[in-house]
Every structure is written in structure tokens, then in C-alpha cells.
Amino acid sequence: xxxxxxxxxxxxxxxxxxxxxxxxxxxxxxxxxxxxxxxxxxxxxxxxxxxxxxxxxxxxxxxxxxxxxxxxxxxxxxxxxxxxxxxxxxxxxxxxxxxxxxxxxxxxxxxxxxxxxxxxxxxxxxxxxxxxxxxxxxxxxxxxxxxxxxxxxxxxxxxxxxxxxxxxxxxxxxxxxxxxxxxxxxxxxxxxxxxxxxxxxxxxxxxxxxxxx
Ligand SMILES: Cc1cc2nc3c(=O)[nH]c(=O)nc-3n(C[C@H](O)[C@H](O)[C@H](O)COP(=O)(O)O)c2cc1C
Numbered sequence: 001x002x003x004x005x006x007x008x009x010x011x012x013x014x015x016x017x018x019x020x021x022x023x024x025x026x027x028x029x030x031x032x033x034x035x036x037x038x039x040x041x042x043x044x045x046x047x048x049x050x051x052x053x054x055x056x057x058x059x060x061x062x063x064x065x066x067x068x069x070x071x072x073x074x075x076x077x078x079x080x081x082x083x084x085x086x087x088x089x090x091x092x093x094x095x096x097x098x099x100x101x102x103x104x105x106x107x108x109x110x111x112x113x114x115x116x117x118x119x120x121x122x123x124x125x126x127x128x129x130x131x132x133x134x135x136x137x138x139x140x141x142x143x144x145x146x147x148x149x150x151x152x153x154x155x156x157x158x159x160x161x162x163x164x165x166x167x168x169x170x171x172x173x174x175x176x177x178x179x180x181x182x183x184x185x186x187x188x189x190x191x192x193x194x195x196x197x198x199x200x201x202x203x204x205x206x207x208x209x210x211x212x213x
Contacts, residue, residue, distance in 0.1 A: 018044075023180030023189040027058050028084040028094055030115070031074035032123050033103070038115065039070045040097040040107045040126065042086065044181035045146070054153035055138055056083055059146045063100070070103050072140075072147050079137040080121040081151060084129035088177045088190055095186075120154045130159035130176045 005013055018024075027046035031039045045059035060072040068076075075081050086094045096111040108115060108126070115124035118134045125132035135151030142148075162175040179188045200208070 018181075019183045022182045026086045026094070026179065026181055027056065028086050028097070028126060028129060029058060029071050030082040030084060030108070030123055030125060031071050031080075032078055033070070033074050034077045037104055038106045038108050038124070039074055040111075040113070041069065041071050042094050042098050042181075043071070046083075049150070053138070055150055056133065056135060056153060057148050057150045058083075059143060059148050061146050068147075072149065073103070075137055075149055075151075076140070078123070080123050081135050081137075081149075082118060082121070082123050082125045083133040083135055083151070083153075084126040085131040085176065085178050087128075087130050088179050088192075090126075090128060091179050091188060118155070125157060130162055130178075132157040 003012075003016055024044040025046055027043045029041055029043055033039065043058040043060065045061075047057065049055045049057055058071075060069050063069060071081070090113075093111040093113055097107040097113075099107070099110075101107055101110065114127040116127045117124050118132075121134045121136065123134075125134070133151075133153045134155040134157075135153055138150040138152045140147050140149050158171060159176070162172050164170040164172050174191065174194065176191070178191050180191070181187075182189050
């Protein structure tokens with residue numbers, strides 16, 4: 001079925017996009033307001049866009065009544081944030097931090113999550129998250145009513161048990177046991193079911209075709 005985005009209410013575009021572009025990684029963003037009150041919220045309009053500089057981006061939509069979400073306001077105020085990744089064991093707490101608490105409420109305290117100081121920024125990271133990236137604000141790009149917040153990763157923490165070779169930066173990714181966002185308001189995927197499709201060279205592809213002739 002064809003969906004014409006020019007002839008469609010934006011709410012339906014949203015439903016189509018988030019139902020089909022799955023699974024999406026989840027940035028569990030920790031930020032601070034000007035008074036130092038901590039904030040945490042998940043963002044699945046999220047990915048990494050380069051390694052030199054190492055840039056990640058999230059997209060913050062408005063609150064239903066149009067105001068900016070705390071994450072965006074805090075990053076604008078302080079110029080920094082921490083992106084933690086969500087393991088299966090903390091998924092329930094991640095959902096708590098997505099509740100629409102008013103500004104000034106520390107979602108980390110609400111969800112019973114401990115934090116650890118960061119090394120290069122003043123915003124801490126979630127202690128039990130197996131991956132945390134300390135980010136400084138790179139740029140904010142308005143995208144309609146959304147704001148694409150790009151951050152430069154200044155330091156990255158990975159749980160010791162997932163690091164196979166620090167010199168070569170080899171990570172045992174399945175050990176992280178991360179979840180991704182699926183469809184609807186409550187569905188997620190685990191990373192426990194994997195399949196490998198090794199990449200091939202043009203020569204290997206030619207040999208494979210020849211073998212089936
Ligand atoms: C898994 C998940 C992913 C989400 N992704 C986004 C997103 O990419 N952009 C967004 O604006 N809101 C997203 N939300 C909603 C925010 O987390 C929610 O509005 C939260 O209350 C914002 O908190 P804040 O005001 O403290 O930033 C997501 C919610 C969940 C549960």
C-alpha cells in the first residue's frame with residue numbers, strides 16, 4: 001500500500017514511521033538544569049553519525065501543549081548531556097523516566113537509579129547502565145517542531161565485563177543485553193536473538209555465482 005506523505009496528517013506519518021523503522025536504539029539522556037537538578041528521559045529518535053568527531057544525535061519533540069521538553073531546555077542551558085544505553089534489566093526504570101513529570105522532578109530519584117560522576121562533564125551517568133557517553137553540545141538543528149540535538153562524545157564508559165580487548169576496542173556486544181524500541185507505546189525488542197550474515201567481497205560473490213552455474 002502506498003502512503004502519500006504530502007496528503008496525510010502528521011500524526012499518521014508519525015505512526016507509520018515509528019511502526020516500521022524498528023528496532024530503534026534508545027538514548028537514555030541524563031541532563032541537568034541551571035540549578036543542578038538532574039533529569040533523565042529516553043529518546044529513540046537517536047543514532048550515531050560519525051566517529052571523527054564522534055557525533056550522536058537525538059530528536060526532541062515538543063510537549064503536547066507545545067513547550068520544550070526538559071532534556072532540550074537543560075542541554076540548551078548547560079551545553080552538555082550524558083547518553084546511557086538501556087539494558088534489559090533496567091527497561092522498567094527507563095519507562096518510569098519517560099513519564100511526563102513537571103520540570104524540577106529528578107526522574108532518576110523517582111526510578112531509584114543511582115548515578116556516578118562523569119569524568120569530562122558535570123552531568124553524571126546512570127550507574128547501572130553498561131554504556132554511557134559523555135557528550136558536549138555540538139549543534140541544535142530545528143526540524144519542524146522537533147529539535148535535533150547533536151552531541152560530541154568526549155568519553156565513553158563500557159562495563160568491564162563487556163570489554164574483550166581495550167587496546168583494540170573489542171566489545172562483547174551481546175553481554176550489554178541492550179533493548180531497542182519497537183512499535184506502539186510499550187513494545188521493545190531484546191538483542192538476545194541474533195543472526196550473522198558475513199560481508200563478502202566482489203570476488204567471493206563471483207565465486208559463489210560461478211559455483212551455482
Ligand atoms: C522508549 C521511548 C523513546 C522515546 N523517544 C522519544 C524521542 O525520540 N523524542 C521525543 O521527543 N520523545 C521521546 N519519548 C518521550 C519522552 O521520553 C518523554 O516525553 C519524556 O517525558 C521527556 O522527558 P523530559 O521532559 O525530561 O525530557 C520517548 C519515550 C520512550 C518511552
